[in-house]
Amino acid sequence: MKNYIVKRITILISTAIFMSAFLVAYLESLLSNNILPELSDFQCLIVSMIIVIPFVAVLSHMVLRRIVKPIRNVIAAGISMIEGDFSVQADETLEGEVGLLGKTLNKLSVEFYRNVSQLYIEKNRLHQVLNSLEEGMIAVDENKTITHYNQVFLDMYGLKEEDVLGTSVDQVDALDRELKELSQAIEGKYSVMKNGARDETVLRIIIASIEDDHNMPAGAVVLFRDITELEKLENMRRDYVANVSHELRSPLTSIRGLIEPLMDSIVTDEEDVKRYYKIIYKESLRLSRLVDDIMELSRLQTSDAEIRKSSVDLSSIMEMVYERYRMMDEDIELVYDPVELPRVYSNYDRIEQVLVILIDNAYKFTPKGGRIEIRTDVREEDILVTVEDTGKGIAKGDIDFVFDRFYKGDRSRTKKGTGLGLSIAREIMDIMGEDISVKSQEGKGSAFEFTVHKEM
Template sequence: MNKGSSLFKRAVLFTAAIVSTMVVVALLANLFLFNRGGGAMPFVWSALSGLCAAGLASYPLLKLLILPVKRQLRALRDVAVAVAKGDLDARADERMTGELGQLGKALNNLSYQLSRNMYLLIIERNRLKHMLNGLSEGIVAVNAKGRITHRNPALEKMFEAHRSASGRGERMKLIPDQGVWDDFDRVIRDGEVIARNLEFPERVLRIVISPLIDEIGTTAGAVGLFSDITQLERLERTRRDYVANVSHEMRTPLTAMRALIEPLKEGMVATEEMRMRYYDIILREIMRLSRLINDLMELSRLQSGALALQAERMKLGTIVADVCERYQAIAEDHALHFEAHADFSKVPPVVANADRVEQLLVILLDNAIKYTPEGGTISVDAAWDDARVTLSVKDTGIGIAPEDLPFVFDRFYKVDKAHSGMGSGLGLSIAKELLRWMGEDIWAKSEKGVGSEFGFTIRRDRSEA
């Protein structure tokens, strides 16, 4: 204890008062009461008298010198207990003298620093919580015992359709797949990252589970990141199919041409009639290969923005009539019925590019003929309102399944893999890109086994309105 402190001075003063009281009383008792007679008894009685007097004097001295300190210490203790229980607004009286005032000031400073750090931690926690809740990926964390400590809404949404109310335990109610939780337990036990795919009929999830390592190097739990890679998997599958389709489309005419050119080179084709037949087949295969390459280049120009589209006022009647007349003959060659449901001469003028409108109709009619069996019907129709004209092509073909319908306009996507030789699968993608650049829309309606209907919009010319 510091000798200059108030507590030290109080202790010295209390001790001196007690000792002096005892000595004075003992001397007075010996002098006036027990000075007669000899031996040691007078001194003993004098000492006892001094002790009694010291005892009697200690109470008022304690009340005067020590009890105020006790009350102040109790007040400091109450503040410390309140802070320990989380009441960071509790404050000690800094007006106390000496060490107690300094202790009160230190306690208040500690409370302030704790309050400030707690405030910063709460802000950081809320910021982290908002970040996790805003992620499209699912997050779940568990402690060393495998109990769930954190989760975010994206994770709950991912497994919402697969969650069962009868799931046993909190973990199975959140993610109803025991294999996933076995992976979490393995990561906690081995301290190694596990990454794998979790496949459902309608989606594919990528799971990466990593251990949480504390400051002393032990595994304190694990955190799992769940990413929906359904679109990526579908895109990758589509790319693989596209490469296979394009390779097949290119290899087929090249193989045919090689098979025909080699006999011509070797002089094995004896008659002029046979040579001309070979030349016709070679020309058809070359045109087929040229169409595929043109489609690829067209789509590339559209997607790169390198294609200029000139829009002008035009009437659809002549263009649509010419296309219908051309495809009337093609439909008859395929044993199909062709119908025009609208009087296209009455369709109001539009603002568009004539060549591109014709190209769009050709794409839709080609698809309708490819996927409509003999005896089916193909029809072309038009409708309009104050803003736009809608041209539509309807067929009674094989139709499109509901799960395939959202992807029919994707690049290289083919609904019917059995008809993979019937074009490159780029036509509808080109149509969608063309209409996007024109500021228009294209849509599809279909029922499996019944037929399909495709339509696109064209802006009306309002200059005469």
């Protein structure tokens, strides 16, 4: 019944009119003939209508309430759905339009609830994705008002949620400086990539415009990527290449400068030829040491580098290295007081290598008549080995860089060496889980220290 409600109301109205007319006629006849014969027919009619109409109206109201009640049920279900409560259901058992409306509303409620739940899930998923990004991110609308952001972005600029949400980019001082191209990118519907800076942080800023379904500008997404470490690595790479090139060029230039006169028979004296060959041989050894040190450092710096450790007699290493250098005639006093040391858990060859690097380094920068002392200090968990010299020391501004690749205290690079020894020593100590450090005062000497853990 498509017109169920209309028919019920029509029947109600017709019934009310019929009953009213019947009752009015009946009462008018009863009043005029029996109860109030002294009244005229018109007066009896008026009295009958006064009596009948309220009664019929009350009865019609009661019936109409029963007809309207299902409609109120449907309205209540609709209001609850609008307010977000999808548990209220309309009555589907009624006939006609009301029942059909109830079924439609309940189906709409289920679909609406499913869509709202899906949107909530998508919102949470988007929130998790944004906060899992390593880059800072904001999204803005066509008016440059911030609509989305993540925690990384807030941390980068030291902002709070209330500082950005619903706020125009122009009202945030730090962003206003960084995103001057934002308006052009939105209006022109293109992307922009630039570098910015925040304190000591270098940022790569990427602005990508967003379009709506009519290909009209709808805003933009901005990514803030911290590339400070990448910049440092790039600078290190450039410095590394420059240093390697410089170190390789020196012996190669010397060798070339000596070979050319020999090839052109400019040098013919036998003694001079031998001297040239001797210099060429030394330069080739220098070149070989440089290549060996570069390869050694590269091996140590690989992620899978491993040094096998075992029980080691540290005393034998100390005494062997000391005897080796004690025989050198360098006019430098080498001091070491041999003592019995507990066994350590380390690598024999690597400890020897580090000790040799530190003593070699001390000899390079200690003038004749100077003094080099090797000391050991047995502590609770480890043994501290110290190589101290009375050389020229290290400038305060250079102490933080002495373990860097190709660092040389001698800026003129007249001293022998590749500048990689201390870097190799640090890498060895790091891999073995030990510490190495330096204390120095310019003009008074340096003291290099490293730890070796005892055998447990």
